[in-house]
Amino acid sequence: MDAVFSVPEPRNEPVRNYEPGSTDRERLQRRLTELAAERIDLPMTIGGEQRMAAGDPINVVQPHKHAHVLGVTAHATHDDARAAIKAAKDAAPMWRALPFEERAAIFLRAAELLAGPWRDTLNAATMLGQSKTAIQAEIDAACEFIDFLRFNVHFARRLLEEQPASSPGVWNRFDHRPLEGFVYAVTPFNFTAIAGNLPSAPALLGNTVIWKPGPTQQFAAHFTMRLFEAAGLPPGVINMVTGRGEEVSDVVLADPDLAGIHFTGSTKVFQQLWRTVGDNIARYRGYPRLVGETGGKDFVVAHTSADVDALHTALIRGAYEYQGQKCSAASRAYVPRSLWEGGLRDRLAATTDSLTYGDVADFSNFGGAVIDDKAFSRHTAALELIAGDDTCRVLAGGTADDSVGYFVRPTLFECADAAHETFTTEYFGPILGVHVFDDARFDEVVAQAESIAPYALTGSVFATDRRVIDAVGERMRYAAGNFYINDKPTGAVVGQQPFGGARASGTNDKAGSWLNLVRWLSPRTIKETFVPPTDHTYPHMG
Numbered sequence: 001m002d003a004v005f006s007v008p009e010p011r012n013e014p015v016r017n018y019e020p021g022s023t024d025r026e027r028l029q030r031r032l033t034e035l036a037a038e039r040i041d042l043p044m045t046i047g048g049e050q051r052m053a054a055g056d057p058i059n060v061v062q063p064h065k066h067a068h069v070l071g072v073t074a075h076a077t078h079d080d081a082r083a084a085i086k087a088a089k090d091a092a093p094m095w096r097a098l099p100f101e102e103r104a105a106i107f108l109r110a111a112e113l114l115a116g117p118w119r120d121t122l123n124a125a126t127m128l129g130q131s132k133t134a135i136q137a138e139i140d141a142a143c144e145f146i147d148f149l150r151f152n153v154h155f156a157r158r159l160l161e162e163q164p165a166s167s168p169g170v171w172n173r174f175d176h177r178p179l180e181g182f183v184y185a186v187t188p189f190n191f192t193a194i195a196g197n198l199p200s201a202p203a204l205l206g207n208t209v210i211w212k213p214g215p216t217q218q219f220a221a222h223f224t225m226r227l228f229e230a231a232g233l234p235p236g237v238i239n240m241v242t243g244r245g246e247e248v249s250d251v252v253l254a255d256p257d258l259a260g261i262h263f264t265g266s267t268k269v270f271q272q273l274w275r276t277v278g279d280n281i282a283r284y285r286g287y288p289r290l291v292g293e294t295g296g297k298d299f300v301v302a303h304t305s306a307d308v309d310a311l312h313t314a315l316i317r318g319a320y321e322y323q324g325q326k327c328s329a330a331s332r333a334y335v336p337r338s339l340w341e342g343g344l345r346d347r348l349a350a351t352t353d354s355l356t357y358g359d360v361a362d363f364s365n366f367g368g369a370v371i372d373d374k375a376f377s378r379h380t381a382a383l384e385l386i387a388g389d390d391t392c393r394v395l396a397g398g399t400a401d402d403s404v405g406y407f408v409r410p411t412l413f414e415c416a417d418a419a420h421e422t423f424t425t426e427y428f429g430p431i432l433g434v435h436v437f438d439d440a441r442f443d444e445v446v447a448q449a450e451s452i453a454p455y456a457l458t459g460s461v462f463a464t465d466r467r468v469i470d471a472v473g474e475r476m477r478y479a480a481g482n483f484y485i486n487d488k489p490t491g492a493v494v495g496q497q498p499f500g501g502a503r504a505s506g507t508n509d510k511a512g513s514w515l516n517l518v519r520w521l522s523p524r525t526i527k528e529t530f531v532p533p534t535d536h537t538y539p540h541m542g
C-alpha cells in the first residue's frame with residue numbers, strides 16, 4: 001500500500017469504579033474466582049513456543065494468602081537465555097521489514113482487546129498475583145497499560161515524521177532504523193502496565209526483545225504475553241524468559257548484539273546491570289542504550305498556608321495505596337508544627353489506623369499485602385528500627401503479621417532527625433515518616449529535603465501562597481522528575497504526566513512519551529543530490 005497514514009488520536013482509557021451492584025464488579029469477581037481456582041503452568045515464550053524454563057521451579061502465590069499457589073514458573077538457565085537470544089535475532093529481519101502501520105496495528109489491537117474482552121483477566125490476575133484492589137488493578141493493568149499502547153503508537157508516528165531540512169537540489173531524509181541488535185526488557189513486580197510497556201515500546205519501533213518479568217509478577221505477565229499473541233504479535237518479536245534473571249543476564253549482557261536495556265526496578269539492580277555492560281563494552285557491536293527507571297524516596301513538603309484537608313488525603317493515598325509499593329509513594333513528609341499540632345497529627349493517625357488491608361477479593365478493603373517474604377522482612381526490620389530509636393515515635397501501625405498473608409500495617413511515625421536513615425532509604429512499603437519543624441524553619445527544611453536522599457523521582461508541595469509554591473518549585477527543581485503542586489506525588493497518567501526521575505532514580509527517559517521511544521531508534525541520515533557536480537574546481541581558483 002502506498003499512503004502516508006495517520007494513526008488514531010489517543011485518549012486516556014476511562015477508569016471503571018466497580019461499585020456494588022455493577023455488572024463490571026460482577027464480571028471481575030467471576031474472573032477472580034475462576035483464576036483463583038486454577039493452578040496453571042507459567043512457562044517462558046521463546047520464538048512463539050511455550051515451554052517451562054529448565055531451572056528450579058517457583059510457586060507464584062497470592063501475597064495476601066500465601067498458601068494459595070496460582071501457578072508454577074521456573075528460573076531460566078543459560079541455555080534458555082541463549083534460545084531466547086537466537087529467537088530474537090531470527091525474528092529481527094522479518095519484524096523490522098514490516099511497515100510501521102502493521103506493527104502499530106498489533107499494539108492498537110492489543111489496547112482494544114484489553115479495553116474489552118481481556119480487561120477482567122488482566123485485572124483479576126494483577127489483583128491475585130500482586131495483591132492489588134480492584135481500583136488499583138484497574139488503574140494499572142487496564143487503564144495505564146491501554147494508555148501506554150495507544151499513546152506509544154501516536155508518539156512513534158510523530159517521531160517517524162521527524163525529518164531534516166533540504167536545500168535546493170538535495171533531498172535529505174531520516175531513516176528511523178530500529179537498533180542493530182536486540183533489546184533486553186527487565187521489569188518490576190509492582191506494575192503490570194510497566195511490565196507490558198517495557199518490551200512493547202521497543203518492539204513497536206521495530207526491535208526484537210527479550211523480556212524478563214519479575215517472578216512475583218509472573219501470573220499477570222503470563223496473560224500479558226497471551227494478550228500480545230491474541231493481538232497478532234509474530235513469534236520471536238517478544239521472547240519472555242522467567243525467573244530471577246541473574247542467569248539470563250550472564251548470557252544476554254555478554255552477547256555482542258545487545259543493543260539496549262529497558263529496565264524498571266531497584267537502583268541496586270540497575271547499577272549492577274550498568275556495571276556489567278561497562279565491563280563488557282568492548283564486546284558489543286555498538287553502545288547499548290541503557291534506560292532505567294529506578295527507586296524513590298518521595299517527599300511531601302507542607303507550608304503553613306497549605307489546605308490541611310487536601311494534605312491529609314494526599315498523605316493517606318500517597319503513602320498507603322498499594323501498600324506503599326509504588327516508586328512514587330510518599331514516604332517522607334515535612335510538616336510545620338502549627339499544622340501538625342493543630343490537628344493534622346491526630347487526624348492522620350486515626351485515618352491511618354482505620355485503613356483495612358486484607359484479601360483483595362473482599363472489595364471493602366483499602367489495600368492488600370506486600371509482595372513477598374523478602375519485602376515483609378525488609379519492612380519488619382524498618383519497623384523495629386523505628387520502634388527502637390529514641391528520635392522516632394510511632395503514631396499508627398508499626399506491626400506486621402505474615403501468618404496468612406504478608407501484611408504490614410500502614411505505619412505513621414514522627415522523627416525529630418530529618419537526616420535519619422528512614423528519610424533516605426527506600427523501603428517500598430506502607431511506612432510514612434514525618435519530620436515536624438518550627439514554622440519559621442521552612443526554608444531550611446526545604447533545603448535539607450532537597451538532597452538528603454539520593455533519589456529524585458517524585459515530590460509534592462502543599463501551599464496556597466503562590467510565592468511559596470514558586471520558591472519551592474525552584475529550590476526543588478532537580479529533586480524530582482515528577483513534581484506536584486497541591487496533589488499527592490503518585491498517580492501519573494500516560495500522556496499527561498510523563499513519568500521518570502533522575503539522580504539515583506534513573507535515566508529520566510519519561511515512560512509514556514516520545515522521549516522514551518527515541519531511545520529505541522538509531523536514525524540513518526540519507527542525502528540524495530539530484531544533479532551532482534561534475535567539476536571538482538571552485539570559482540576562487542580562477
Ligand SMILES: NC(=O)c1ccc[n+]([C@@H]2O[C@H](COP(=O)([O-])OP(=O)(O)OC[C@H]3O[C@@H](n4cnc5c(N)ncnc54)[C@H](O)[C@@H]3O)[C@@H](O)[C@H]2O)c1
Nearest residue numbers: 187188189213214244245246249265266269293294295327
Ligand atoms: N521509577 C519507576 O518508574 C519505577 C516504577 C516501578 C518500580 N520501580 C522501582 O522498582 C523497585 C521494586 O521492584 P522490584 O522489587 O521488582 O525491583 P528489583 O530491582 O528487585 O527487580 C526488578 C527486576 O530485575 C530482575 N533482576 C534482579 N536481578 C537481576 C539480574 N542480575 N539480571 C536480570 N534481572 C534481574 C528482577 O527479577 C525483576 O524482574 C523499587 O525500587 C521501585 O522504586 C521504579
Ligand SMILES: N[C@@H](CCC=O)C(=O)O
Nearest residue numbers: 326327328490491492499
Ligand atoms: N507511575 C506510577 C508509579 C509507578 C511506579 O511504581 C505513579 O505515578 O504513581
